[in-house]
Amino acid sequence: MNEATAPSRQRAAQRHQPRPKRILVVCAHPEPRSLTAALTAFAVEHLRAAGHEVRVSDLYAMKWKATVDADDFPGHTADRRLRVAAASEQDTLAGRLAPDITAEQEKLLWSDAVILQFPMWWFSAPAILKGWIDRVFTNGFGYGPALPPPYGDGALTGRRALLSVTAGARESAFSDRGIHGRLSDVLHPLQHGLFWFTGMAPLEPFAVYDANELPAERFAAAREAYGRRLDGLFTDEPVPFRPLAGGDYGRDMRLLPDVEAPGTNGLDLHVRPRR
């Protein structure tokens, strides 16, 4: 190998090596010996073994404050009525939010992918995780007049997002005809309303069903399935939600007539047909 080609061959080799990615895992369970904690630990180990950098926000361990209030907005004075959206925007743009909020925003900006790991309580995230969303995704950070419009090119564009949930119910109850509602419909506020709204690319959720008192062999199977999903974190096809700015929606934010395949309705309207 002569001097002239060695650096270019090295650069070529580097180009074939995927650059390590940065993943933020946010988990929500009060018990360090829980299934949620075990799946979190597994994800961290699995992703680091693949060469990625991983940070974890263990909300219960952090004693995360779940409730939005005036303490989040140091710029707000108590005599004035607290208008959350306005105070949020003002203090975000002025860079003076409460420090725990700023720390989480920095982790999100650092990340290439975000995983939310939680037990489904009443068909949604535990309150501490909802509180992470409420407090961190401020006006001016998660959305806002100075940012691109939502749904497709938002503040956190270019990142992937995965919901990893555990449920006591059987899979059939969350299937297309299951009484709880199809899992993707139940998780719409997070998949579409949070991830896609802020410009992240949501993957199909990963779920462990029948998760109370999970026997060891089913935990091993769940871990294996989760490992495959983690391997596909940056290569799997995201859910093809329609962008707001793509021409499918009118100025009133309603889907234009006849855009959808005949017979499509409900939340499916907002998903492009998969080819």
Next chain:
Amino acid sequence: MNEATAPSRQRAAQRHQPRPKRILVVCAHPEPRSLTAALTAFAVEHLRAAGHEVRVSDLYAMKWKATVDADDFPGHTADRRLRVAAASEQDTLAGRLAPDITAEQEKLLWSDAVILQFPMWWFSAPAILKGWIDRVFTNGFGYGPALPPPYGDGALTGRRALLSVTAGARESAFSDRGIHGRLSDVLHPLQHGLFWFTGMAPLEPFAVYDANELPAERFAAAREAYGRRLDGLFTDEPVPFRPLAGGDYGRDMRLLPDVEAPGTNGLDLHVRPRR
């Protein structure tokens, strides 16, 4: 009027007089001067003027603890792994839950109707309200093996439930083709997953759209519209969700084939066609 007919005419008059109802209003906003607080105050005043009894759980004023943890379950010892569903059931049946939880359960049992009043943050309830749901609807109270099966004849059967929400978005964005998703679909986890699951009869949600910086004349209109909904609290038709035990679902909790009108799918599967 002779003696023999006077008591029966009195009883007949009493039968025509509706008995006063009991309504629990749960509200979630940090600011006492907020729209949420104003709508709550209006509802309380309007319902009391109609002769009903009203109790209010103002979660921020109560400094409601939003996070489920071992402190909720005095029967749980720290050395053991906290299995939330099991600890919840054990302490509910033993009558030894944390006192703030028990107080809310008593209000629910006292009530004939429950109203949740909140600003929609990220297409769902603020964390403090999710925390009221997570902590109050324990295993053994909101559901459980000793209670009727969910969806139609649950623990809180016979009560009506109303979501009263405010949203910054325009109504069109939450319409049938609106990008946020149809409001009833976005609110599915509460309407179907909480209210219907526990046996309450959910009414159509009441919403105030474009609610940031609401001008006085629109607030007056919103109040009038809300007053009409409150007047119908005990007479309006609830959303006709399908009961689990009604014969529409199989043992796997999936809707049986051909139960629905042709072309129905998604979350609409779980609503009986309105006649």
